[in-house]
Amino acid sequence: MRLRLLLAAVLLAGFFFYSWRGLGEVFRERGRYTDALGLIPAATPPLRFGVPSLQELAVRYHLEPRQATCALCHLGRVESGRFNPFGEDYRAVVRRMLAGLEEQSIFQLSPAQIRQALAEATQDGLDSDGDGYDNDLELLFGFLPGEARSRPHLPVETLEAYRTMLRQAARDGRLEALRRRGAGQADPTLFGFAPGEVPLVRLERLALYQAVILPASPPAAFPPEGR
16 A cells, blocks of 8 residues: 555656646746747647647747648648648758758657747748748738738738838837737738638737737728728
């Protein structure tokens, strides 16, 4: 009986030790990790898929879990090994990072390498699908970066101006202040979505972006209230 109790105590101590060590890793990573606008992201609901690269992309851009699927990079079934243009660009970055290894897989990347690879695949100006909107711009507002038909119904200059406003708001603390207060309800048409289209980005995130953009933009540039 005593041996069993001792064994149980050792197992519990080991569990708490590794859990605490893992928690420390989380806090250390949290101090280093930022989303696409340079902020430490709020908690993101878990995805249906356990692919680390996809999970990191969802956190970086605050993607809606039901919309953040393997179709962000793959064409058809994952087993087919076919990639859309964004997936090809991301795979090229991964291959360069893992150059020299006999086997190259996204599952060999560390969290820091995944973040670096995603940062390279979403750098300003890189437009994988050639639709005129770079990957970061499309993901930031909730469009598919590897599908040319998924594009905003707004001039690219308008969305680039929005992104500039959001980056400035992130730097001066307004974005975080608005997030804490709550930002109301989002109107996806403001960001170029047709009525009924579902954004990749969580609606509460678009509402936050909207709260930054609306006061700084000409009223005529936006759809009438209630659309």
